[in-house]
Amino acid sequence: MLTIAGLTKNFGAESSRRLRGRGVTVGPRTLALNGIDLEVTQGQFHTLLGPSGCGKTTLLRSIAGLERPDRGTITLSGTTMYSSEKGINVSPDRRGLGMVFQSYAIWPHMDVYRNVAFPLTVRRAGGEKLSRPEQRARVEEALAAVGLADYAGRQATNLSGGQQQRLAVARALVTRPALVLLDEPLSNLDARLRESMRFELKRLQRETGVTMVYVTHDQSEALALSDVVTVMSAGNIEQSGHPEDIYDQPSSLFVARFVGAPNLVPGVVEHVADGFGRIASDAGRITVDDCSLPAGGRVRVLMRPEDFTIAPASEEPGTTTGNSFEGVVTATAFEGERVRHHVKVGELTFECHSERHRALPDGTAVRLTVPSARVRLVPDDETAAPATARDEPALAATG
């Protein structure tokens, strides 16, 4: 439905400066988009995930026509919207999209009704304008869909943050566009509202069947909402796939870190047989059920904090056939439904989560166990420091 091929864009001098100001390393010839290929199918909820400066917003704005790429093509429903070869660049007002902006971009000089009606009054939808009653019906329908039916006469600036956000969604949907673009729409809401708006957006998308391309830097948001998550870094696509695949099978160290994996232990594949692998790691020998990497390769062993079982070392070890590590609890954080422990294993610090009644005091000698079926390997592709705004997680188990 939306096809992007070989999309490339240079940073302007200005945006480079802005990014450097935010602490992102930008070389003089760094590309904002480096030959992006992307396919979004009809009705998909597609999320572009990445740190600030990775190019996700540039990509979204290029799809909208607000930004002009240097090379590549953008095709929407069979129509070429941008093609550097053919010299086509359809202006944003003729692309027939809906878009929700990070600041919502609610026009403060219009009331709620006129904000939503605006696209209908300017758009030559289907070649002709809708009649007044038809416009009214469409606006009311869109407002009802987001639960703002009773607010039509309100001044837009008198709405709360969450209501403004819904208004922006209604305005994006009112023309029944084939594609709606959302640029970090939830980032200005407080945590509770953000959670509930996730479900709202998901429901609206399912009910309307509209295709959505969604930009966010919040990995939990991306995982919760999407049919497909595309992780971007420094103008490139790192990995694209179903949220569970992204979470379970990160294809690179960058993706692993970005979707929140604190325990990444460096090691080398020692032995592979029938898919089973044995890794010589900084934390000792670790066995893996599913090893797709050849022997001798440098890897990071990924063990999710929630996959660990933590028990005092004094207890008899169970009959688990997994990997176990002996260590000492160095820090404990009670977080309500769970407890986070930092456990020092040799020179490394592991983070592990456990149920609240399993909380152990600092200084306890413990044994961590993790089944080898839950251990993942990520190729250690890191040669230098990654060009990301996100710092190394403070607790990362790196040697």
Place this chain on the structure above:
Amino acid sequence: MTLTETPPERLASPPPEPAGRRFPRPRMPRPRTLALLVTAAVVVYLVAAPLAILLRDAFVKDGSLSFGGFSRALGESGVGSTLWNTVVFAIGSTLLGMGLGTVLAYLSTRTNAPLRRLVYVSSIIPLIVPSILYAPSWVFLSSQDIGLFNEITDGLLGVRPFNVFSMEGMIWVQGLHVAPIAFLFMASAFRAMDPSLEEAARTSGATRWEVLGRVTLPLAKPALAGAGLILFVQSLEVFEIPALLGLPANIQVVTSQIYELFQSYPIDFQAVGALGVLLLVVASVGVFLAGRTGGSLKQSATVSGKAFQPRRADLGRARPYVGAFLVLYFAVVVVLPLGVLLYASLLPYYQTPGADAFASMSFDNYTEILGDPSVLIAFKNTVLVTVGAAAGVMILATITSWFVVRTRIRGRGVLDAVAFAPIIVPGLVLGLAIGFVYLHVRLPIYATLWIILIAYMTRFLPYGMRYASASMRSISPELEESAYVSGAGWLTTVRRILLPLAAPGMISGFIYVLIVGFRELQSTILLYSPGRETVSVLVWEEYQNGGLSAVAAIGVLLVLVLCVFVGLAFLIGGRKGVRVQ
């Protein structure tokens, strides 16, 4: 978070394919390009043409490079004294104005001084009273022979110490006249300052004075430099005060010398041009020096950044004294000059207050003025020219700043710089240069109101730019982008989104240009022709002819008109304060 049920199948119906997709337009719409080209051409023409011709006339004589103008202009009474006087006057007035303005700004924004509102009034009023009236007021107050202050000290002590016709007098009057500008800049700088920065210093153990010296003032340094620069440039270019107060005491500055050269016949255009270039050079040096400390002419007292809740220092026992100081300031800066003007306007000829004087008071001056067709013509001319210039400036400035703020078109920085350049060009020099242009160009513009209109548009373009770009920057670009994505073209977006949102800023800018236009004398004095006088020229002529009562009466009328404009500006600014996320 419960939502009403909606019939999903309706929204889910397949979206219609917009027509015209087959022939997508390859580029951004035409009107945009057209607007850019026309505006850029007009701006460059308005600013660059006069300066180019000025430089040519100053340096080129009969087709070859010549410095004769410089030697003739500066040769006679020594290069030194005129230039020295100019610099002493400009720096002296700047220091006085900055000192007063900064102290007042600090007192009114950061302390619990009493009567703080009085400071705002005493800063707005001198701003709208033209120098051409402010100087005569001070003549009434402190000239050696008729000055009110001297009458009082003479009666009490038998001395007449005040003499406004001196360098000190000039600096005093100009310093008081520009202090409000410093006040407005510094007050907004102090308000925008995060008070927690000072509190952090206090909790680190610094005394209040150490905080002031080591945190507050260093933080305000860019604002200080910017305000100082504006005061310096205005004191360089002011012509009325040196002409009215300096010339009787034989104190020449560059502006008054330009005017004198212009009065002699035949006019030595090369010498006049040379003086203009000299003034421009001094102003540029000021810009350079201020730039090194982070000051910029682009800073605007009207832009308020993040507003912090100010935390006020307790003045303690000093509070009554500070209050007395503020009352005294208000009296000296507002009450006395305006009072003496009003008083003089009611008398047939000026005399010191007394039984005789009060007995002879009447409105005769006003009836005479209002019956005088030349006065009415002057008011009509002024209104025509300033309204035209204000409208023209705001249109040009809006379009220019849209391109500068919103687009990444190459050369937008140059366009911005060109539109701002007139702010360092002294008014007299600009009038001179524009006169040169239309002496050369065979257009029927010289000696009409059009040439004054053109001069005003050039001169006030930077002010318009300040208002327009400030209001453009305060509007999130996403508001426009969402209109594009909604299907609106450039013109529709400008008409339905940008203009309504920018309107308050545009209107404030319009009124500001009206106000400064009403006060304008420096360019007009070299460009007007008989029958094309503006009000300020009329006041100037009446003063030269000794009609002090007429000066006072016209002045009172002018101040009243300007007060109406300022009231309008406040009304609109207060009512249409648009909240933008």
